[in-house]
Amino acid sequence: MRDLAVVRTVADLRRAVGEFRAAGRTIGMIPTMGALHAGHTSLVQGALDHGDVPVASIFVNPTQFGPNEDFAAYPRDEAGDFAKLEAAGCRIAYAPGVGEMYPSPQLTTATVADLTDGLCGPFRPGHFQGVATVVCKLLMMAIPDRGYFGEKDYQQLQVLKRMARDFAMPIEIVGMPTVREPDGLAMSSRNRYLSPGERKTASAMYRELTALAANVRDGHTPCAKAAAESAQALLAAGFDKVEYLDVVDAESLAPIERVAGPARIAAAARLGRTRLIDNVAV
Template sequence: MRVIEKISDLKAVIRSQKLSGKIIGFVPTMGYLHEGHISLVKASKDENDFTIMSIFVNPTQFGPNEDFEKYPRDMARDSKMAEEAGVDIIFAPTREEMYPDSYKTYIEVEDITGVLCGKTRPGHFKGVTTVVAKLFNIVEPDKAYFGQKDAQQVIVIKKMVRDLNMNLEVVICPIIREYDGLAMSSRNSYLSTGERKAAVILSKSLFEAKELIKNGERDASKLIKYISERISTVDFAEIDYVEITDAENLEEVEMINGKVLIALAVRFGKTRLIDNVVVEV
């Protein structure tokens, strides 16, 4: 496995791989890897000849009061995990490599970025779509792998790929959870012991809501109220949002019909966690 920092060096390798007929899979990450990331690598290894992972903590998707500076980073650990999982190349550019002083271009998907996480994180998805578009142009993958945990991000990226006629397939992989149901996230490392214990309520409340739907509940407002009340029973939790939307266009729904996304964001102390389930009736 090689670690490459320069865009020009990576492009040279990609050109060689494509000339030899290799199918390229791509796993974009911000590092501090966990089993969720490794599951994306495994999916790429199964479906492609050559797997590239990017590790880049993207500054343009962090707000002024968010955790860019303290976002967990451990390149030595990440490199070991990536190599053991079978990654062929890690692309780990510097901030200056991705955003030189003269940088002035951004990509923004409208409407679906103003709901859910977009309500309280203005500019976040503009940063996401810009860096992902840049990475797609650099890596030129045949398939790119993302986790369902970042449900809104996935929908936004798929929309960008369709609208801009990008020549790749976006592959969505299931959420990987800890032994007690908590969705794996690099930010889980911020949690205190008490916050970590309390955070399990997120998956519990979502799974309970899914069971209520299975048993016939269709009123979205009742389900949102149920989830919110369950979360409010634990210490440390401060709800950002609990919403039920259409799973494709993120429009709010009043009654559960077809495929819906039940999504939430909750702060435990200073740590903001997200989780979701998709339900189809």
């Protein structure tokens, strides 16, 4: 285990990163909102596997939350997060306040069209603009060689890849596999909102997504009909609402009727006060 340097200003972040740069090291950044779990620390390991110096940020970004979402209640555990990052081998933790990230009104934003039209986009207006803007700021603050993001937030991953491409950022956006609980539930900071009964029900999402992937993989099964049946199965299993359950092209995220190339099955559903998202490859 090596010491973790905690920095809270852009100037200190750039100074700490610069010391590793001067030593000839590459930098891998892991933007997070804290409340860390094994999915986050797997991103640190991904950076280490690439030979990068891992730099994680912890910032609960207010601009990606809607007016009726859980910004105030979002779990926060800074001391615990620092301990997990240090144990995982992270070298720098950037934990700015809102005033450091947004020192003046944010008049410039990053918006990625088309990729945000479906899936979570209609249910969380403004969310992806907030995500793209804050990640753009974080990447420009550190200028890493690579940014590491989990595939659990697959739409977000595609949005950030396109943003980096369109802005000609000299930064590779690396998607890392979803880390799951033994019963298949994708690890998420919001899982702690689930009651014991809801937690048991939640595992049905991964089961239905994997079953649907097997059902449509041959390219003969109509995707919309099969997805609608899987959505009904989730409701029957105890979910309160299925916001969407779609089979989409893996790159464009456009809905497809039959699988003829790389695809993703993506879903968002409500269970009590918790909104769960997940996706699997086809």
